[in-house]
Amino acid sequence: MTLLSPEHVAAAKSNLDAFFGVAGKVFEGAEKLVALNLQVVRATLAEAQENISKVSDTTEPQQWFVLQAGFTGPLAEKSLSYSRQVFDIATTTQAEVAQLAQANYARYNDRVQAFVEDAAKRAPAGSEAAIVAWKSAIAATTTLYETLQKTGQQAVQVAESNFDALTASAAKAARSNSAQAPVTTGAKG
Incomplete structure (x- = not known):
């Protein structure tokens, strides 16, 4: 039975x-994410209760439609x-x-490179080509990892900028739609 070395x-x-x-x-x-979702559910329930009480206080259909139109703008911004x-x-x-x-x-x-260096010191004569191949493979792997990481970071940055642009556009549209909601004057016809 072999025992593990301190390095292992x-x-x-x-x-x-x-x-x-x-x-x-x-x-x-x-x-x-769970805390955010709980906060959103709590706020949504409170708003629903408030909106239901507003709707139940309306007596005319036109007021009900105005209230309903007023709910969509804030809902879009909150979303x-x-x-x-x-x-x-x-x-x-x-990140x-x-x-x-x-x-x-x-x-x-670093551990793999140290292992290869140690193996190179202990390798028999004539194994230089194998050691060079190992070092080349390690260098290629390191380059691939760095390239993949940079590509991933760029993809996150692009996604974030696209999301920011989409959010800004949607917020502008929501504000525009809320500004165009019908307003009642309180006059009965």
Whole structure:
């Protein structure tokens, strides 16, 4: 039976720490999302109760239609605000997880390079080509990882700018629609 070396134990601890770090960030994001959803449900219920009491106080159909039209503008703005907050939680969580992944990848890459260097020192004569191939593969993997990470960051930035533009356009349309809602003068015809 073989016992694990201190290096193996340290590597296992590092891997567990990395796992729990990423899991912690994911759960933090989930907690924020749950808190946001609870807040939205609470506010929606309060507004629904208020709107029902307003509608029950109306006596004329025209007043009911005016009230109903008045509900849509704030609803659209609140939906946009909610979408923005969900997007912010998602992008923040993604960035934190990516940062942890990058740090863990860097540590892992350093360990692999140290292993290859150690293997190169102990390798028999004539194995230089294999060592060069290993180093080349590690360099290619590192380049691929960095390229994928940069591409992912650019995709998040593009998505965020597109979301900002869409949100601004939708908010403008919602404000425009609320401004055009019919207004009653209180006169009966």
